[in-house]
Amino acid sequence: MLSCALQVLLKGTEFTTGWIFFIDEEGGHSLEAYHNIPSSLSDDGCCLLKNGGCWCVNRFRSGKLTMASNIIECQRIEKSIAENKGDTGNIEYHATVPLQSGNESFGLLNVAAPGKNHFHEHELALLESVAFQIGSAIKRIVLTKKEQEIALMQERNRLARDLHDSVNQLLFSLTLTARGGTLLSGDEQVKETFSTIQGLAQEALTEMRALIWQLKPHGLENGLSEALNGYGEMLGMDVEVKVDGVVALPSKIEEALWRIGQEAINNAKKHSGEEAIYFQLNTSPNLVTLKIKDGGCGFHYNPVQFIPSMGIKGMQERVNQLEGRFQLKSEPGEGTEIVVKIPY
Ligand SMILES: Nc1ncnc2c1ncn2[C@@H]1O[C@H](COP(=O)(O)OP(=O)(O)OP(=O)(O)O)[C@@H](O)[C@H]1O
Ligand SMILES: [Mg+2]
Incomplete structure (x- = not known):
């Protein structure tokens, strides 16, 4: 346009x-x-x-x-x-x-x-009137976009609430029931089966909680550091965040780093076999760098190879959208390190 x-x-x-x-x-x-x-x-x-x-x-x-x-x-x-x-x-x-x-x-x-x-004066007058027309059109587009964002946020909130009140509660009841079964039964095999059910239900519950968090719009009210700590705590991960430089990031970048951080914590929890993850955030006048590291089992990673999952791809896409650089280094037994650099 x-x-x-x-x-x-x-x-x-x-x-x-x-x-x-x-x-x-x-x-x-x-x-x-x-x-x-x-x-x-x-x-x-x-x-x-x-x-x-x-x-x-x-x-x-x-x-x-x-x-x-x-x-x-x-x-x-x-x-x-x-x-x-x-x-x-x-x-x-x-x-x-x-x-x-x-x-x-x-x-x-x-x-x-x-x-x-x-x-000439008449040229400047024409420019002003064209700029006014363009400005009004932009304003309309911005408003429509905002309305769409609000509708999307409301929908995500509704989904998060519904999942929390339905599936989440059911899974919680399931963990309790399975625990009861383990305690009540005298048969070793039945005990073991109940215990497996309890473990699986607990895992599903953790994944569901993570999903609910991700659906929530921001969670960044108290800053990135606190949000990452809170998310880690919810998943039972020990998150350490170090910050260097003055952090007053544009909200688009902060939101992207938050979502990337969430996925990194998810991955560390699900795949690394470790319970700790480290974040280092550095800001210079026009570049923000986020390093994320876990000392877990690591994996073979080839940046040009297609991965069928969404997590790493999603992180890359977020960084690309902001014209930044995404780097992931990992080898089996060597832990996993992600470095994100975003200009602003
Ligand atoms: N921190 C990590 N430690 C060990 N392996 C990892 C780590 N992060 C990712 N991986 C490996 O890379 C794969 C791809 O990760 P990715 O986040 O894209 O997918 P996912 O976590 O399996 O599924 P999802 O789409 O739900 O994120 C994982 O399945 C896992 O094998
Ligand atoms: Mg993942």
């Missing part, structure tokens, strides 16, 4: 090049659409547009960009010249206008044309 809107705008005006940044609450920008940008900016998957800061984004963040601004020297183009990235399409400056709806701002619409270093 954004890409089309941008193309229509460029077609009907003298601007030839344009790009749209979304800027989130934490000030992080993402490149959402672009059209006809010079090769110096499109090189390496638009890395100069996607990474680093620039005047327009900084002005937006500091709240100084409230209306269409005439010409802003493009720091990204300057960088591309300094780094000899090739053709700049004779673009040095661009006009910039915030995407707004009501009092909310979502990002920036930037447009430029070769050799152009001044935009």
Whole structure:
């Protein structure tokens, strides 16, 4: 939708090049659409547009960009010249206008044309009205998405509650009944059978509890460290979490690390044969690293080999979605180590 809107705008005006940044609450920008940008900016998957800061984004963040601004020297183009990235399409400056709806701002619409270093009042007025239309459309999309998320969360909550009240309670009764059977029977074989039933029911109960936790929306109210400890405690695992650096992670990343941590604890509980797992979280200004380690039995792991299960695949997918890197190292008898690196 954004890409089309941008193309229509460029077609009907003298601007030839344009790009749209979304800027989130934490000030992080993402490149959402672009059209006809010079090769110096499109090189390496638009890395100069996607990474680093620039005047327009900084002005937006500091709240100084409230209306269409005439010409802003493009720091990204300057960088591309300094780094000899090739053709700049004779673009040095661009006009910039915030995407707004009501009092909310979502990002920036930037447009430029070769050799152009001044935009007329009527051009800026047109830009503002287009930005307003785009901003309103984004607002509608965001609201619909939020509604969908809320509906999904409610549904997951309902499922978690139902599972807890039905299957979970039944399994619990089953463990008690089997225990009663073991105690009451005098026959060794019957005792053994009841004891096996008790063990299996206990296992199913543990898995069910883990599932219920995973269905719950967040559990991150008191931070990642506490959530991981609580989850481990529930599964009877000894979880140690060490944190280095200031942790104020974007919520998307925190949620992903939480889900990855949950699966790592599940796997350690189910497969490692150990009862302890260690987490080390390091944050630097634009990268978060989470190392997870258990000293258990380990397994043969080949990253290019297809695994039919969901756990490890799910962890990888979460990291990929955030453009991070996922690494798993394990060998039989050597324990298992997972390293996740996510830029932000
Ligand atoms: N910490 C670990 N220690 C030992 N083996 C492990 C560990 N983590 C994973 N594995 C091995 O890797 C396999 C794949 O893990 P994965 O999490 O993808 O699947 P799963 O746990 O078997 O099932 P699920 O889809 O429910 O997660 C496991 O079946 C197990 O053999
Ligand atoms: Mg698993």
